[in-house]
Amino acid sequence: MRIAVAGGTGWIGRRVVEAVRAGGHEPVVIARSAGVDLVRGTGLAEALTGAAVVIDVSNLSTISRKRSEEFFGTATGNLLAAGRRAGVRHHVVLSIVGVDRVDIGYYVGKRRQEALVLDGAVPGTVLRSTQFHEFAAQRIAPRGPVAAVPQLLSQPIAAREVARCLVDLAVAEPAGLVPDLAGPQQLRMPEMARRLLRARGSRRVVLPVRLPGAVGRAMAEGALLPTGAGPRGTQTFDQWLASPVAQSRRGW
Structure with missing residues (x-):
């Protein structure tokens, strides 16, 4: 099966491309470096020729609601329109647990993306x-x-477990909004950062910062946790810390 990966050169995108290959399928990378611009729509027709599925892990680093909505709205609209013309049968997108419960600018754009995919022609x-x-x-x-x-x-x-789950979903039938995917244990981000720094032999100090208002309260109190049953990863944070990828300072 030919599977197009939007954002396939990003650090999560590269892992999705690896998972596509490991599953015996042919990945097609959609990225500016591959001559495809999601926002302008250039190169999409050629990239999606013969593709049965699109996995979208494209991203934009921003806290601006306007920029997030513009990027995810335009890029997703272009992908869906080009996919419909090319005969793509399934469009899979990666989103975030709690995106509907935390009202920050980036998440507003992701909600826009979700709505387009769930209501789209593909x-x-x-x-x-x-x-x-x-x-x-x-x-x-x-x-x-x-x-x-x-x-x-x-x-x-x-x-890598998220990447494998995305590919498993991609080769199955379209399923709308599926149950949340999460890891095996709950942890606080400042403690994760401290443990990572110790594992790297760093003496840097971690300063926990609580974001102001309702957003900060929600993030600190568990709004980004799954609320129901769903698939769970198996690799713990300690196991990840012991892996070579945790020691690398490149590619984040």
């Missing part, structure tokens, strides 16, 4: 996942003696 599946183990590495990426890390209660999961 049958769709939306998978919401909790934060990845690797998210702790992103929080400590800025250099300096102190790492400011948000007070966030999560149930982290390995990115």
